[in-house]
Amino acid sequence: MKFLNKYVIKVLATGFVALVVLSILLFWARKTCQAIFYEKLVVGKTAQVKIQPSGLLPELDNAPEVVTKSSIDADIDDDVVSDSLGIVRDDWELENGKSSEFCVISGDKKKGNHNLILFDKNLGLFVFYDVFKAKRGWDRKVILYAGPKGVSETADKNLGRFSEPRNNPWRVYADSLIFFDKSHSCFFQIRFVERTVDKSPQLSEVVQIGGIVGFDKNGGSLGLIWSPPLRKQTPLDEEDKKKIRASIQDKDGNKTNLVSAAEERMGTYSKEDILVLESNGEIRRLDNKTLEISGQVGFLPSAIDSVGRARPEELFAYSVQPFVVNDEYAGTIAASISREALGIQVAVFDKDGNLIERKGAHIDPFSMAGGPALTITNYLLENLQPAFLGLVSYFTASTFEAVDGHTGLFLLPNSLVAIFNREAKGIVGPLFGAMIIISPSIVLGLLLGFAVYKDATVTGFSKRAKRYWLFGTILFGLSAYIAYRLTKPKETLVTCQNCGKMRRPDMDRCHRCGSRWFVPELTAPIWRIISEEPPI
């Protein structure tokens, strides 16, 4: 316990408390700036991308009756601020459980009959259940077990084992379960009704399997809509009650309703083809029936430039949708939001994976009214963090998952200095630039450091301790300064008889002049000042 009484422990404990409280406070201040920025300046105003014509229906778009060509609209939604918060990310899991571990695949809720597939961690098997309403809520009964080697009514060891699907994506399609097994590096398709297990050829790592409408990450932050080409409404359309999509007005104020020009079934959904995402950001197409996997049909567009591609962990949000005409796969639409949620990019691919069109938008805060003030405030708040952490943020800028970066407390992977690192090339030049960016926190650290050094001199710290405090405060800034103020010795100083400066009463020698307590009495001078008035 004596160890705990050491001064260094006292300083570290106080410093950590100060650092945590300060970091959380600064986080909320930055988040407030961000919320105002997105809600007042960005959402519905900027960062909108429109691709028209979409390029997916060239023949139809060029038809003479088409008034408005097909289009793809993408924008940043206001969930962008809240989607990164831990409590929001946990909320879905709280409400629904971990999607990777169980799934209800069919049934009528009102009638109370369901089928449930659940992964049994101990057995390493998927279990197919009948679910029915019981006296107290719901009950279930095991029907089948499925492993890599087959389906059985009992949990037979011969069925083999699947790896735990904690991070393995799986998707249920009507009567079959499609699952990517990391340990086997391939897809498995389990058909419980037919009692078959099929295996695909080996693949590189798949990180996400799409559903009927594709797949996304932080879908609430990214709006992505495909709109069909439109033509004028005819009397026949009125009779058929065809849905009115929009209306136009001519110069005389006559209003004309527009309906979809597409006569065939088309849209961003697919029952036959499943889009899958690989860890390198490539999108492939998996045939739901044959488990055949196509070549690349698209990729996640990097949201910071107009040519690059991105890996899933580098993006704050993305949405990928298949485009289908009469149940035939016709192309892919992929949209992404950059790590810092300042850029949006949309890419359209044809059915062979060739890029048809790519468009993006980047938010420039300095081009909006109020934007510079919010950006500068945010920058200053970032610089109230310790300079040392700013420097570490610079070096670790790309190592964090994009969404995690938005909840950083100590390290700020989305700070200006981190963004600078991701965009810069070279070592020495960018490092110099980074030092300039974090210069306010360095200056603050220096000011506080010298204030602490000066105070430590008066308080009576040793030279070594003063040096530690100086460097510590330069590195850890405000939190180190608070720690110093809270931990410095609180002795009342007395005047030194030798030098006349304030000295510590608990020290043997004066820390300013080095004299002991005992100072030889001064001999009175032989000269005197006589206060008599001089004769006039």
Place this chain on the structure above:
Amino acid sequence: MLALIKREIADAAVFFLITAIFVLILTGMLVYRVAIGWGSDQILGVPSTMYKIFGNFFPFIFLIAAVLGALQMYLDRDKKISSYLSTLATTRRQILSAKIITGVLWILLVILPIAATDAVLLKVFPMVAVPDAGFLIRIFVTIFLCGLACYSFGLLVGWHSGKSLPALGIILVTPILVSLIVIKGFGLQTIIFFLLFISAAIIRTWQKFMSLSL
């Protein structure tokens, strides 16, 4: 030691009594709402009642935890309890340990009955898709640690001569600490943050209590 803990509990009897009644009502509400709501369409996950019951009350509970910590230290200093106890066969270490144990007991009094009720309810009304037990445990552990962090901070600022500064500190810092759950969620990171914070705050309180004149 046991006598010291008893004395601390007796000192904070009002806290314990009111909390016990409050938790009893909360548990009753939980049982009623889960039992009524069971058999609904939800067959996956955990009924939101089980954890959202905390939502409305827990910010106050964390604040009370901090107030309890501060009050323990303030009253001790004000009434010179430790000065008196030190004249008996007790050490400062025992006195502070008794205070911390009392604080932990109070936090457990708030959390354990509800956690136990949740566990029992999940057994009585079993879920079809068994929820990840680790997830409920994670919630309760995070809430417990958050309560303990607030309590530790209360202890830290309570040993201060004034009244207004500790009060202001508690009012300002408790919401900041609780907001860590909003930022990081109920994950391992939050647990580590709270553990480090609790260690730092208790070490500092320990140092203060051991070295200052009583």
